[in-house]
Amino acid sequence: MSAAEPWSQSGAPLTIREADAGELAGAVTAALAVGARYLTAAAADERAVGGGFRLDHVFRFPDRPGLDVLRVRLPADRPEYPSLTPVLPAVHWDEREAQDLFGITPLGHPDPRRLVLPDDWPAGLHPLRKDVPWNVHPPCAAEPGWAPRLAGGEGVVFMPVGPVHAGIIESGHFAFSLMGETILHLDVRLFQKHRGVEKILEGRPWADAGDAVERTCAACSASHQAAWCEAVEQLVDWELPARGVYLRTILLECERLYNHLNDIAAIPAGTGFAVAAMEGSVLKEQMLRLQGAAFGHRYLFGTIRPGGVVRDLPTDDIAELRRRLARLRVRLGRLAQRMLRHPGFVDRLQGAGVLSRRTALDLGAVGPSARASAVAQDLRVDRPYLAYRAFAPMVVTEQAGDVGARLRLRFREAEVSFELLDRLLHGLPPGPCRREAPGGAERAEGLGIGCNESPRGANVHYVQLRAGRIERYRIRTASFANWPLLMEAVPGNLIGDFPLINKSFELCYACCDR
Amino acid sequence: MRNDGPRNILRRSLQVRHVDAGSCNGCESELAAITGPVYDAQRYGLDIVASPRHADVLTVSGPVTRQMAEALGRTHAAVGQPRLVVSVGDCAAGRCPFRGSYAAGEGVAAVLPVDAHIPGCPPAPAEIVQHLRALMRGPGPGQTAGQRG
Known part of the structure; x- marks a missing residue:
């Protein structure tokens, strides 16, 4: 490029394609088959403007400069859709996050536990919905009560670590299942630093x-x-x-x-x-x-x-x-x-x-x-x-x-x-x-x-x-x-x-x- | 004054335990630098310790998120008496862009008695060292400035 040339960020437009909830997995599979790369997913609450919930998945196709948005609209009274995780494992945390923050259910998700919200957060209160105030403060339980997934069997030792660590390290909770010194399994509970x-x-x-x-x-x-x-x-x-x-x-x-x-x-x-x-x-x-x-x-x-x-x-x-x-x-x-x-x-x-x-x-x-x-x-x-x-x-x-x-x-x-x-x-x-x-x-x-x-x-x-x-x-x-x-x-x-x-x-x- | 006791006792050495209560990781990056080769805070009798049981001072960064409030309280309770609490960075003092959201708190002073604050976003390592050293130099009961350690 020449030095004097102005620079535009808008050269690569977004392409938004709508799909039904039932077609989503098929559309994603087809995109992946031609080499599309998954970038992000985002849910949105459109009930205040006459809609329901909206779920976007964003991909980049190798042959196009712009990004593609695959959009699904879900009804306000039953925001659910077949989980995409089986065809696109990279979305497994995105789906759990949208379930916590918007109450959108990915049906058949292999691990539908809470991800972002604490375990003592009231069921049915989804803080990114538009009708939930930004500063809602439901009461906390004394024992948040996370139940980690552990390996079973004789001689397996459970070692919890965190959320406060020994060094100057950020906060997060780890649950190790150990056999002797060998790690059999690790489960983590992050989002201790979730700030909204x-x-x-x-x-x-x-x-x-x-x-x-x-x-x-x-x-x-x-x-x-x-x-x-x-x-x-x-x-x-x-x-x-x-x-x-x-x-x-x-x-x-x-x-x-x-x-x-x-x-x-x-x-x-x-x-x-x-x-x-x-x-x-x-x-x-x-x-x-x-x-x-x-x-x-x-x-x-x-x-x-x-x-x-x-x-x-x-x-x-x-x-x-x-x-x-x-x-x-x-x-x-x-x-x-x-x-x-x-x-x-x-x-x-x-x-x-x-x-x-x-x-x-x-x-x-x-x-x-x-x-x-x-x-x-x-x-x-x-x-x-x-x-x-x-x-x-x-x-x-x-x-x-x-x-x-x-x-x-x-x-x-x-x-x-x-x-x-x-x-x-x-x-x-x-x-x-x-x-x-x-x-x-x-x-x-x-x-x-x-x-x-x-x-x-x-x-x-x-x-x-x-x-x-x-x-x-x-x-x-x-x-x-x-x-x-x-x-x-x-x-x-x-x-x-x-x-x-x-x-x-x-x-x-x-x-x-x- | 509540602080006279610990400050008098802790004049020569200060063992620090840190809790990240929802920072952006900037305060942690600067805190981690104070014991590195450039700032070498150990030469002043300052050190970061692994357990709250070994600590004289609890440093806390972040607005105190809902999920860290309980862990912060328990860590504080585990620090032996006498003990000091120092809030590190602007978020910890309640000047956090996320203050008061459904997930973030109002700063450290809303949940623990705070003895000193280190301002900055984030405070530079030299400033952190300077503030922690000032804690060690604080006059105890009956002391004059000339007797400061």
């Missing part, structure tokens, strides 16, 4: 969503901001200035880089390889400081807003930024050698927490966790957006699907990000970094879907606007997609390796729970 992000956003003008959207998750904050902006920009046909496109891409790549540095430090920490963990955490801190100095916030809050980016990079800063990134790159290269040539360390990672390619595909794994199991998918390349249209990164894959593969993958991807950042900074076009909203934007209507490849994989924001206000907002993050993989990857491993395996997937609780 989507409900809070309803009714707000689209322009006022930023503070909540960016705090869905600090670790993927730029990705969340960019997905929200893309959805809005599509809806109002908002063209970005070329410099804004580049800077937004730079922010997204910086975010990937510091997250990968964090994970590279966390994996040796899980094996007691303290020297490598310390060096990794120094590199992460340097990246956070670089971000604080260049973009005004260590975690990039408040950097991306509809129309471009908030803060420009002064020309003098660009050269300094490139120098600092080059120094970090050299240091990371040395750390990679030190870690990957340490036989004891590498031995510990080999064969730990294996995720097979088949399971990754079946459960809809995304991001580094998918790519380390030989699934070559990356939205930066598969559905190019922002400056990735001109600077397609190399999609890195590993074959083994174990902790070692996920670590090596992050080293290699960090290298790609360094390269990409240098090229973007070098080629940063002149001009404004943000453009004013087009006329009528404050009354925007319709459905916009923003998605990008966060450090953890596909992050999809589904934004329905009515008269400029948010009617429905659903966020499906990479961690939401990938948490179920952990339950598949740990059985057969030693309990002592669990923290290591968990860190290698780098699942975020905050953006899963929302």
